[in-house]
Amino acid sequence: MLKKFITLAIVAWLGQFFFATGTYATEELENEQEQIKEEREAVQAELSEAEAELVALIADLESLNDHLHNLSEKIEANEDMIEETEAEISETENQVEELEAEMDRLQEDIDERFELLKDRASSYQRNGSGNGAYIEVILGAESFGDFMSRVMTISKIAQADNDFIEQLEANQLELEEVQLQHVESLLALANKATELEEMQDELDEQKEEVERVRDDMKENEAEQEALIAKLVDQDLDLASQEADVRNRIKDEVKRQEEQRAEAARQAEQEAKEREAAEAEKERESAEAKSSESNTSSPSRSNSNNNSSSDGSWQTFSATAYTASCNGCSGITSTGINLKDNPNAKVIAVDPSVIPLGSRVEVKGYGTYIAADTGGNITGQKIDIFMSNRSNALAFGRQSVQIRILN
Incomplete structure (x- = not known):
């Protein structure tokens, strides 16, 4: 029962050791994943900002x-x-x-009428005043009917002259x-036409300015789209790296579990x-004791084994x-990484004297695990692991009392 307990203790200790070293590797991967x-x-935040700017830019471009x-x-x-207007001007010019x-x-008509007046005036001048001529005409009537006819004719001529003068004035107006x-x-x-041409020039200037601004915004749009494409590539690359680290963490956890299982199996096998x-x-000792006398001394090897396993101080x-x-x-020869576990209580022993995996008490120094061997460690010798080199040198060589606990 005690041996099984020792076996379980060694398995648990090895499990903690591999867990500590594995945890260190896993922490490095997790730190890399966090970074x-x-x-x-940060890339996604920049990408969101760039997309928002692009949306605003597109909205401004649509407005433009x-x-x-x-x-x-x-x-x-x-x-x-x-x-x-040009058509109206052309039509007006035709009009x-x-x-x-x-x-x-009208001018020709006026000129013609003036000529008639001039002719009549000349006739009046040759025949006397106009009224005298009219009186002579009236007095020359041969009968009353002729008289009335001549009066009517003279009235019509006078009216025609008045009408002619009025028509001339109307034509002039x-x-x-x-x-x-x-x-x-x-x-x-x-x-x-002048206003329309000025308006046309102003509209052309406005159009040129808007087209210039639109071209600038299109160039900005192209630059923004290129930036977004670059950020998307960066995000995809980081996503791939993150997935790779996750897979490496899974592989590391799996490897640690396999190592712990293998360590436990080896410890159990040992x-x-x-x-x-x-x-x-x-069994051999019992057979030897039964075949030898009670006073005979055992071999050096058996003496060492018996003396080191009976719990007495040696x-x-x-x-x-x-x-x-x-x-x-x-x-160590049992697989303990002393650099990663500088506080490990380990001693190197001769396995033929102190079996590996044994718990050994060194009087005045505490309890250690026999987990290592050495070329010069033979017989009644041990080598105590110390994390500090100066302490190891100061220790030198000493005689110590030890006993195997289990």
């Missing part, structure tokens, strides 16, 4: 495109108005030509009105072998060693 995670979070579209519509409408022709015709309308129409069309060896020694020569010497691996 990658922080880098990825709408503004540019409105400007294009205004320019197109203004161009239509310019065309319409002006027609009016000028009418004015020429009409000519002046037509000329005024002509001037006003041309001025209005000229002003309208314990079984020690139990079998001790049982064989006990005198041993003791030295000290460290894991940091030149050429030292720091790994």
Whole structure:
């Protein structure tokens, strides 16, 4: 029962040892994973900011495109108005030509009527005053009917002269009105054409400015999209690294479990072998005692084994060693890494005297595990592990009392 307890204790100790070394490796991987995670979070934050800026940029670009579209519509409408105005100017010019022709015709009519008046005035001058001529005509009537006829004729001639003068004045007024309308129409069309051309220049300038801003924003959009693509690649790369570290952590945990299982198996196997060896020694010892006399002394080897396993104090020569010497691996013969476990209570022994895995009390120094061997450690010698080299040198060589606890 005690041997099984020792076996379980060794298995538990080895499990703790491998757990400690494995935990160190796992912590390194977890630290690496945390660092990658922080880098990825920073990249994702920058990516979110870049995407938000791109959304705002696209919204501004759409607004600019709408503004540019409105400007294009205004320019197109203004161009239509310019065309319409030019058509109106052309039509007005045609009307002006027609009016000028009418004015020429009126002028010809006026000139013609003036000639008639001049002829009549000359006739009056040759025949006397106009009234005298009319009286002579009336007095020359041969009858009353002829008299009335001549009076009516003279009245019509006089009325015609009045009508002619009034028509001439009306034609002159009409000519002046037509000329005024002509001037006003041309001025209005000229002003309208000037305003439309100025508006067209202003719209063209606005369009050029908006197009310039739009081109700049398109360039910014391309740069932003390139930045987002770069950040996405970085995020994917970090995600791949993070996944790789996770897999390495899983592999490390699996390897640690396998090591612990293998260590436990080896420890159990060694314990079984020690139990079998001790049982064989006990059997041989019993046979030897039964075949020899009670006064005969046992062999040196048997004496050492009996004296070291019966729990009595024995005198041993003791030295000290460290894991940091030149050429030292720091790994004991049973697999303990002394560099990773500087506080381990370990001694090197001669396995034929003190079996490996035994708990040994060194008087004045405490309890140790017999977990290592050495080329010079034979017979009644032990080598005590110390983490500090100066302490090991100061220890030197001493005679100590030890006893095997189990």
